[in-house]
Structures are given as C-alpha cells and as structure tokens.
Amino acid sequence: MGALVLAEGEFVAPGAKDFDLGPIFGEGTFVTKPMVLAVLAAIIVAAFFVLGSRNLKMVPSKFQFAVESVYDFGRNNIAREQIGSKDFRPFVPLVLALFSFILVNNLFGIIPILQFPTMSHIGFPLALSVLVVYPVYHYVGFKRHGFVGYLKNQTVPSSAPGFILPLLTPIEFLQKFLINPITLALRVFAAMFAGHLLLLVFTLGGEYLLLEASAALKPVSIVSFLFAIALTFLEALIQVLQAYIFALLSANYIGMALASDH
Amino acid sequence: MLNTELVLAAEGAPNPVVPHISEIILGLVAFLLLLWALRKFAVPRFEKLYEERTAKIEGGIAKAEKAQAEAEQALEQYKAQLAEARTEAAKIRDDARLEAEQIKEELRADAQEEARRIVAQGEAQLQAQRAQIVAELRAELGRNSVELASRIVGEALEDEARRRGTVDRFLAELDAGGNGAAGSRN
Numbered sequence: 001m002g003a004l005v006l007a008e009g010e011f012v013a014p015g016a017k018d019f020d021l022g023p024i025f026g027e028g029t030f031v032t033k034p035m036v037l038a039v040l041a042a043i044i045v046a047a048f049f050v051l052g053s054r055n056l057k058m059v060p061s062k063f064q065f066a067v068e069s070v071y072d073f074g075r076n077n078i079a080r081e082q083i084g085s086k087d088f089r090p091f092v093p094l095v096l097a098l099f100s101f102i103l104v105n106n107l108f109g110i111i112p113i114l115q116f117p118t119m120s121h122i123g124f125p126l127a128l129s130v131l132v133v134y135p136v137y138h139y140v141g142f143k144r145h146g147f148v149g150y151l152k153n154q155t156v157p158s159s160a161p162g163f164i165l166p167l168l169t170p171i172e173f174l175q176k177f178l179i180n181p182i183t184l185a186l187r188v189f190a191a192m193f194a195g196h197l198l199l200l201v202f203t204l205g206g207e208y209l210l211l212e213a214s215a216a217l218k219p220v221s222i223v224s225f226l227f228a229i230a231l232t233f234l235e236a237l238i239q240v241l242q243a244y245i246f247a248l249l250s251a252n253y254i255g256m257a258l259a260s261d262h
Numbered sequence: 263m264l265n266t267e268l269v270l271a272a273e274g275a276p277n278p279v280v281p282h283i284s285e286i287i288l289g290l291v292a293f294l295l296l297l298w299a300l301r302k303f304a305v306p307r308f309e310k311l312y313e314e315r316t317a318k319i320e321g322g323i324a325k326a327e328k329a330q331a332e333a334e335q336a337l338e339q340y341k342a343q344l345a346e347a348r349t350e351a352a353k354i355r356d357d358a359r360l361e362a363e364q365i366k367e368e369l370r371a372d373a374q375e376e377a378r379r380i381v382a383q384g385e386a387q388l389q390a391q392r393a394q395i396v397a398e399l400r401a402e403l404g405r406n407s408v409e410l411a412s413r414i415v416g417e418a419l420e421d422e423a424r425r426r427g428t429v430d431r432f433l434a435e436l437d438a439g440g441n442g443a444a445g446s447r448n
Contacts, residue, residue: 049304123285
C-alpha cells in the first residue's frame with residue numbers, strides 16, 4: 001500500500017496502520033509477526049537461562065558470568081530491593097522472566113530484519129500486567145493479610161489523618177485494583193509504539209526525500225537518516241529502561257502487597 | 263485530497279489501544295511457558311550455586327579459624343615442652359654435680375686409706391729390719407769383744423758358759439753407761 005502511494009508521488013505519514021502487519025504466512029492464516037517475535041523471545045530467554053545454568057561453576061566462565069550478571073540483576077537489584085530480603089525468593093523467577101522477556105521483545109525493535117517491538121501491540125503487555133502481575137500481587141496480599149486485612153492494608157494508609165480517608169480510600173482502591181495494572185501495560189506499550197513510529201517517520205521520510213523529492217531537496221534525506229540512526233540509540237536506551245521499569249514496578253506492587261505497613 | 267486519504271487510512275487501520283485477543287492468549291501462554299522453564303530449571307540451579315558459594319566462604323572462614331586455634335595450641339604445647347626440658351636439664355646437671363662430688367670423696371678416702379696402708383707396711387718392714395740388724399750387730403759385737411778380750415787377756419775363753427756370762431756382763435754395763443750418758447745429756 002505504501003509502495004502504491006509512493007509511486008503516485010505523495011508522502012503519507014506512517015501511523016497506526018503500519019503496526020497492523022497482517023498474516024506472515026499468507027492470507028487465511030492468522031499468525032502475525034509480533035506473535036512469532038513473542039514466541040521467539042520466550043525461546044531465546046529460556047535457552048539463555050536454561051543452557052547458561054547448566055554446569056554452573058564456583059568460578060564462572062565468561063558465558064556463565066554473563067548469564068549470572070543478568071540473573072543477579074533481576075534477583076538482587078529488582079526482586080530483593082523491592083520485595084525485601086525476607087520474602088523475595090519465590091518471586092525471583094517471575095521478576096526475572098518479566099524483565100528478560102520484555103527486554104528481548106523490546107530489543108527486537110532495533111534488531112535488523114526483525115525490527116518490530118512486540119510490546120507495541122498492547123495485547124502482550126496487557127497479558128503480562130493484567131493476567132500475570134495483577135493476580136499474583138493481589139493473591140499473595142490476600143493470602144498474607146486475609147481479605148479484610150489486605151483491603152484495609154491497601155486502601156487505608158495508616159499515616160493519613162482520619163478526616164481525609166473518605167477521599168483517599170476510593171482513590172487508593174481505584175489505583176490498586178484498576179489503574180496500576182493498566183498503567184503498567186500502557187507505559188511500555190506507549191513507549192514502544194511511539195518509539196517505533198518515530199523511527200518509521202524518519203526512515204520513511206528519508207526514503208521519500210531521496211527517491212521522490214526534487215534534486216534540491218534530496219540531500220536533506222541524509223539529515224533524516226542521521227536522525228533515524230541517533231533515535232535508534234535513544235530507542236535502545238528506552239527499551240532497556242522500559243523493561244527495567246516494568247519488572248521494577250511489578251516487584252514493587254508485590255512488595256507493597258506483602259508489606260505489613262502501608 | 264491528502265487529508266481525506268489520511269483519514270481513510272486511519273479508518274482502515276485497527277485502533278492500536280484495542281488489544282487482539284489472540285495476542286493476549288499467545289503472549290500469556292509464551293510467558294507462562296518461559297516462567298515455568300525458569301522456575302523449574304534455571305532459578306534452582308542459580309540458587310544452589312549461590313548457597314554453595316556462601317557455604318564455601320563461610321566454610322573457608324571456619325577453616326581459617328580452626329587452623330589458627332590449632333597453631334596456638336601447638337605453640338602452647340611447644341612452650342610447655344620447652345619449659346619441661348629446661349627443668350629436666352637443670353635437674354640432670356644438679357644430679358651430675360652431686361655424683362661427681364660423691365665420686366671425688368670416695369676416691370679421696372680410698373687414696374688416704376692406701377697411703378696409710380703403705381706407710382704402715384713400710385714402718386713394719388723398717389721395724390723388722392731394725393730388729394734383725396740389732397740382733398746381728400749384737401752377735402757381731404759379742405764375738406768381736408770376746409776376741410779382743412782374749413787377745414788382751416791372753417787366755418782363750420773357750421768355756422761357753424764363762425764366755426756368755428762375760429759378754430752379758432759387758433753389754434749390761436755398756437747399756438747402763440749408754441743410758442746414763444744419754445740421761446745426763448738430756
């Protein structure tokens with residue numbers, strides 16, 4: 001479709017339609033590129049950790065050191081820091097999986113050929129936040145404090161003065177049971193969507209300037225491509241950051257649900 | 263023209279904020295499988311490694327402490343042995359000195375006894391020789407005196423009894439005179 005438009009000589013800015021990639025195995029099948037990427041990411045992460053943890057040595061080899069560094073980051077810097085050294089152990093696999101799975105999916109956005117961040121399709125982050133993180137933290141909270149105890153723990157801040165509670169409690173409730181899981185998913189979705197769109201704008205814009213614009217304007221395409229390259233580096237940073245934030249906030253919600261004091 | 267096309271394109275595209283159900287299911291399944299793999303294989307292995315490392319570090323510290331305690335004990339033992347050896351050496355030295363003293367005393371006593379014995383023997387021998395000489399001299403003197411007297415007197419004093427009496431008389435006189443002279447000299 002884009003090629004058609006370009007052939008007619010009019011530039012159409014990239015938009016939401018560019019994220020609707022359609023079936024990759026031809027019409028009639030429903031497997032799309034982000035689906036393949038999500039499965040690929042799961043396989044890569046699983047292989048990285050399962051193969052990397054075979055034959056662990058007291059003194060690590062180079063590969064073991066790399067795997068251990070990632071594991072250590074998820075375990076100590078995210079899970080233990082947010083949940084507390086007493087309760088964090090059962091949640092290490094979850095936090096580690098969230099961080100590494102989202103990280104690899106995000107990085108697909110700048111890896112040549114793949115070049116599509118899976119998380120820019122909101123279905124994937126929603127699955128992780130609403131169907132995984134949300135049930136987990138409320139489940140452990142209810143289990144730890146009991147039904148009423150947990151509701152009170154989550155919605156009635158002990159430090160707030162009494163007269164403000166009628167106002168504060170509904171807000172807290174809304175936040176804990178509705179807003180947190182949605183924003184968790186939206187944050188990474190929006191960042192990936194916008195980032196990919198930016199890259200598209202500068203790349204397609206550069207292409208259009210180079211191929212279709214008048215001779216005087218053609219050199220400007222270089223600026224456009226340079227911007228695309230610079231933004232790729234920025235995207236790399238944002239992709240890592242978003243994966244970190246997602247895992248960090250998930251661990252934070254779990255930690256708050258388990259904490260005895262609000 | 264451009265605007266209408268854009269609007270058309272936007273209308274044709276699905277709303278990006280509306281999730282695809284298939285993607286939710288697929289994302290969930292892929293993630294849960296990954297989570298299962300990590301929980302089942304990777305995490306237990308890493309946790310075991312962490313525990314082993316902790317145990318090894320703590321074990322190393324315990325081992326070092328034990329070695330230090332052993333070294334201190336050995337030092338104590340060595341010092342005790344040294345002191346014991348010193349007292350023993352002193353004791354042996356004292357004993358040796360005592361024994362030497364004793365041996366010296368015994369030797370001295372033996373030597374004195376021997377000397378006394380030798381002196382006594384010599385004295386006895388001298389006494390015997392003296393007695394013999396005196397007897398011999400007495401016999402000689404008697405014979406000489408008789409010879410001289412017979413020559414002077416001119417008669418042979420052949421008669422045994424007379425001769426003996428004469429000699430005895432002479433000697434008695436001689437003894438008395440010698441004693442008197444000695445007594446007067448004293």
